Amino acid sequence: MQTPEPSSGELLAKPDPNNPNNNPYLGLVRLAMFAALIAVMGFIPKLDLPFLAGVPITVQTLGVMMAGLFLGARQGALAVLLFIFVVCLGAPFLSGGRGGLGVLFGPTAGFLIGWVIGAFLVGLIFTSLRKMRISLYWAALVACLIGGIAGIYLPGIPWLSWRAGMPLDKAALVSLAFVPGDVIKAFVAAWLARQLERELPKL
Numbered sequence: 419m420q421t422p423e424p425s426s427g428e429l430l431a432k433p434d435p436n437n438p439n440n441n442p443y444l445g446l447v448r449l450a451m452f453a454a455l456i457a458v459m460g461f462i463p464k465l466d467l468p469f470l471a472g473v474p475i476t477v478q479t480l481g482v483m484m485a486g487l488f489l490g491a492r493q494g495a496l497a498v499l500l501f502i503f504v505v506c507l508g509a510p511f512l513s514g515g516r517g518g519l520g521v522l523f524g525p526t527a528g529f530l531i532g533w534v535i536g537a538f539l540v541g542l543i544f545t546s547l548r549k550m551r552i553s554l555y556w557a558a559l560v561a562c563l564i565g566g567i568a569g570i571y572l573p574g575i576p577w578l579s580w581r582a583g584m585p586l587d588k589a590a591l592v593s594l595a596f597v598p599g600d601v602i603k604a605f606v607a608a609w610l611a612r613q614l615e616r617e618l619p620k621l
Contacts, residue, residue, distance in 0.1 A: 486540025528577020
């Protein structure tokens with residue numbers, strides 16, 4: 419494993435408030451950019467599971483992981499919150515064209531809450547590992563596997579159990595069907611982080 423240069427964590431460096439050339443609205447632009455990224459991913463066709471109605475497999479968790487990696491814990495979570503806020507206003511940006519306040523009361527609501535927690539944990543873990551001089555790819559992968567999967571499932575499974583009226587252990591068991599896809603997304607997010615970090619300027 420190669421030794422990286424010291425890093426502050428998130429891939430997009432925070433604007434320097436003492437630099438008069440920096441755009442003061444750059445942080446807001448980044449929030450909007452990643453909220454839009456998650457929204458665009460919602461137009462990629464979802465995969466419905468016959469044994470778990472109302473809880474589809476989507477690509478949007480990849481956007482959640484990337485928000486945490488690129489923006490850091492706080493800004494990544496805020497980007498996801500912004501996305502959920504827009505969805506609650508009625509924008510059909512969840513997979514399958516779903517939107518409106520009803521999404522906060524359906525079987526997937528716990529996973530939406532988990533998106534916010536997941537983005538925060540991904541950013542937090544990634545930043546911590548980079549400060550420990552772990553290489554970018556492995557830091558990103560571990561952050562996504564822990565924060566981007568466990569952080570989403572921890573609130574998602576109990577909520578699903580409650581709303582679907584199924585035992586907690588059964589809700590956990592059926593949720594295992596999502597894990598392989600999420601693991602693949604974690605690898606994709608880590609690969610993209612490594613590739614885009616080489617291409618994107620430190621804004």
